[in-house]
Structures are given as C-alpha cells and as structure tokens.
Amino acid sequence: MELRICPKCQRAFFIRKHSSYVECSVCGFVLRDDDFNK
Secondary structure, eight states: OOEEEOTTTOOEEEOOBOSSEEEOTTTOOEEEGGGGOO
C-alpha cells in the first residue's frame, strides 16, 4: 500500500486501489489516479 496526503483534509492515508481512482480513507475524498502519475 502507498501513503498519500489528501489535498482536501491534509491527512496522510494509505490508498486502496480502485479501478481509476483512489479514495481517502479519512474524509472519503476521491482522487483520480491520473493525478498521481505526473
């Protein structure tokens, strides 16, 4: 698992891989996978 910082709540969380998006396990904010591949 990878650790990410949520841009919405600024909390670190371990990503759970979905098809094309990642959901913050703290606040539920959804990030597109494309945002991480830049």
